[in-house]
Amino acid sequence: MNGRRLTPYLFMAPAAFILGVALLYPIAYMIYASFLDWNPSQRIGQAEFVGLRNYTWLLGDASFRESLGVTLKFAFFVVSLEMLIGVGLALLLDRSIRGMTALRTIFILPMMIAPIVVGLIWRYMYHPTVGIFNKTLNAIGVESVPWLSDSFWALTSIIIADVWQWTPFIFILSLAALQSLPRSALEAARIDGATGWQQIWHIKLPLMMPVLIVTCLLRLIDAFKVLEVVLVMTNGGPGLSTEILSLRISRTASEFRELGVAAAMSNYLLLMLMLLTVLMFVYSRVSEARAARIRQAAEES
Amino acid sequence: MPKIRLDKLVKRYGSLEVIHGIDLTTEDNEFTVLVGPSGCGKSTTLRMIAGLETVSGGEIYIDERPVSKLEPKDRDIAMVFQDYALYPHMNVAKNMSFALRLEKRPRKEIQHKVGEVAEMLGLEKLLDRKPAELSGGQRQRVAMGRALTRDASTFLFDEPLSNLDAKLRGQMRAELALMSQQVQKSMVYVTHDQVEAMTLGQRIVVMQDGHIRQQGTAEELFKRPNSRFVAGFIGSPPMNFLDGQITRRGDVAFIEGEGFKLSLPVELAQRALKHPRDTVALGVRPSDLVPAEAGSSDALLLKVLVSEYIGAQSILLTECGPHKVSVEMNSSAPVALGQPLHCSVQKDGMHLFDSETGLSI
Numbered sequence: 092m093n094g095r096r097l098t099p100y101l102f103m104a105p106a107a108f109i110l111g112v113a114l115l116y117p118i119a120y121m122i123y124a125s126f127l128d129w130n131p132s133q134r135i136g137q138a139e140f141v142g143l144r145n146y147t148w149l150l151g152d153a154s155f156r157e158s159l160g161v162t163l164k165f166a167f168f169v170v171s172l173e174m175l176i177g178v179g180l181a182l183l184l185d186r187s188i189r190g191m192t193a194l195r196t197i198f199i200l201p202m203m204i205a206p207i208v209v210g211l212i213w214r215y216m217y218h219p220t221v222g223i224f225n226k227t228l229n230a231i232g233v234e235s236v237p238w239l240s241d242s243f244w245a246l247t248s249i250i251i252a253d254v255w256q257w258t259p260f261i262f263i264l265s266l267a268a269l270q271s272l273p274r275s276a277l278e279a280a281r282i283d284g285a286t287g288w289q290q291i292w293h294i295k296l297p298l299m300m301p302v303l304i305v306t307c308l309l310r311l312i313d314a315f316k317v318l319e320v321v322l323v324m325t326n327g328g329p330g331l332s333t334e335i336l337s338l339r340i341s342r343t344a345s346e347f348r349e350l351g352v353a354a355a356m357s358n359y360l361l362l363m364l365m366l367l368t369v370l371m372f373v374y375s376r377v378s379e380a381r382a383a384r385i386r387q388a389a390e391e392s
Numbered sequence: 393m394p395k396i397r398l399d400k401l402v403k404r405y406g407s408l409e410v411i412h413g414i415d416l417t418t419e420d421n422e423f424t425v426l427v428g429p430s431g432c433g434k435s436t437t438l439r440m441i442a443g444l445e446t447v448s449g450g451e452i453y454i455d456e457r458p459v460s461k462l463e464p465k466d467r468d469i470a471m472v473f474q475d476y477a478l479y480p481h482m483n484v485a486k487n488m489s490f491a492l493r494l495e496k497r498p499r500k501e502i503q504h505k506v507g508e509v510a511e512m513l514g515l516e517k518l519l520d521r522k523p524a525e526l527s528g529g530q531r532q533r534v535a536m537g538r539a540l541t542r543d544a545s546t547f548l549f550d551e552p553l554s555n556l557d558a559k560l561r562g563q564m565r566a567e568l569a570l571m572s573q574q575v576q577k578s579m580v581y582v583t584h585d586q587v588e589a590m591t592l593g594q595r596i597v598v599m600q601d602g603h604i605r606q607q608g609t610a611e612e613l614f615k616r617p618n619s620r621f622v623a624g625f626i627g628s629p630p631m632n633f634l635d636g637q638i639t640r641r642g643d644v645a646f647i648e649g650e651g652f653k654l655s656l657p658v659e660l661a662q663r664a665l666k667h668p669r670d671t672v673a674l675g676v677r678p679s680d681l682v683p684a685e686a687g688s689s690d691a692l693l694l695k696v697l698v699s700e701y702i703g704a705q706s707i708l709l710t711e712c713g714p715h716k717v718s719v720e721m722n723s724s725a726p727v728a729l730g731q732p733l734h735c736s737v738q739k740d741g742m743h744l745f746d747s748e749t750g751l752s753i
Contacts (some may be wrong), residue, residue, distance in 0.1 A: 273475070
């Protein structure tokens with residue numbers, strides 16, 4: 092009897108072990124490292140324990156604060172734009188037109204390209220003299236734009252590239268949400284006199300909302316962690332104008348050789364992401380609870 | 393003035409034609425029921441009237457105004473759907489007032505109208521609930537309430553009762569009949585249930601394969617079906633059909649088939665003898681078969697297989713030669729299973745149908 096009760100745990104043990112080694116150990120290591128003043132030339136045992144000094148120092152560090160600001164700005168703009176364009180496209184393409192299947196496939200292509208490649212493609216397109224944007228602008232008599240060499244334009248450029256790559260993600264999720272909406276409710280709305288806009292505003296968007304909220308949070312989590320595209324396109328420059336947090340972390344560790352500070356920075360990022368994850372979790376719990384309450388009410392009536 | 397008029401209405405999906413040019417005229421404030429088996433085109437016809445399906449040919453007139461190119465909202469209609477089609481994120485009051493709110497009517501007026509309809513349908517206590525918090529019958533009522541709140545001149549119903557259980561369906565059917573008397577609107581109602589059609593409809597339109605087979609009152613369709621299809625579709629339990637031949641001996645015409653021979657009443661005999669074909673089907677409703685004397689010559693000799701007791705009446709499933717015949721009988725009459733039973737056909741109870749075209753003779 093006792094052996095039988097242990098069997099499930101036995102089956103779970105390998106997975107739990109791998110999870111522990113691959114996930115929890117590095118995190119624990121990172122948390123421990125964030126309390127150290129640690130140079131890569133030292134072994135971890137030789138590093139000096141400094142308590143929360145790395146964290147407090149970071150709060151006062153202008154570069155870190157700027158990097159955090161850039162990250163927040165970047166995340167805010169890309170997610171808003173992607174939501175707007177992705178949902179908009181889904182609303183436009185939720186119909187049966189000839190060739191729609193091919194069109195949809197083309198729309199989701201950018202998402203499938205490796206981020207490094209995306210970064211390279213856009214870097215070439217943004218090239219000040221031979222890039223397609225400036226060449227086109229010059230051809231129609233407009234002056235070149237300093238795409239990657241001006242701090243305003245550099246941030247704009249990486250936002251554009253990220254929007255290009257990740258809008259399809261929101262597009263396919265919202266399209267799936269749209270197509271699972273009850274058709275008859277939309278027909279009822281047409282008979283009730285709702286125009287196309289009113290159907291979107293009063294019926295489609297409210298009914299898509301649960302999917303949109305989760306999609307938005309997922310994208311937000313991803314946007315905070317973006318690295319490759321920015322690394323390839325601007326490497327954080329010019330100045331610190333596009334130095335998002337993950338880039339700052341990697342530079343702190345490799346260039347400034349401050350492993351403890353880098354670890355503390357990672358933990359700040361982790362905290363932010365945890366906050367978002369908890370939000371998502373709370374949201375799904377709340378909506379589940381509401382659904383359960385509604386079901387119960389329906390059964391009682 | 394005719395309220396809704398369909399003029400050679402056609403619906404095609406690609407090269408497949410599903411509605412073959414139907415004509416229909418309904419009167420003002422009439423309760424019209426489109427009835428037929430699945431796939432007969434009744435729902436498609438209704439959805440074309442509503443404007444949810446495009447019209448491939450012909451025209452729809454509402455109050456003599458061609459509407460086939462108009463948006464649903466411009467046709468002055470309200471519709472109740474089979475799955476109710478309530479807006480899941482709005483409460484009952486919001487569901488019912490949606491159309492009025494879109495029209496930007498004054499808040500006072502909307503509240504008044506919703507309150508009035510809610511009272512009529514017994515929904516006052518449910519106005520704050522979301523559709524998911526309601527039972528099937530309540531959702532059905534809200535769907536009707538939403539249609540009523542709109543004050544449209546024409547109401548369309550697409551199988552509104554078919555998602556309810558049998559008991560609730562009967563109850564809602566009665567409420568619907570009552571409501572249709574109270575509100576005095578033109579109504580078009582689609583159902584596959586002939587009982588619903590018979591009890592609700594002032595004009596019943598029987599459809600099959602994209603054609604209208606017959607229209608009229610319940611009594612007309614029941615007593616004078618124009619084809620074997622309508623005869624078999626309307627009435628429960630369905631009409632019995634026995635294949636046979638018209639024969640003549642002296643002045644009397646008979647219908648004769650395997651295991652039976654019955655004389656035809658004079659009027660029917662005249663029509664039958666004029667008919668070019670003499671292979672026909674005899675149609676007799678179960679309720680038109682009455683027990684006859686044992687020695688009676690002009691009667692069907694039936695062998696009772698099963699007796700279904702349903703209360704005051706029983707349905708006997710019997711055999712007459714190769715034919716299965718059901719008989720509706722008073723339950724108090726003694727019937728023994730496996731025993732022969734003589735039944736004669738009541739006056740006017742005989743219907744003859746051409747065996748090839750299926751049309752009434």
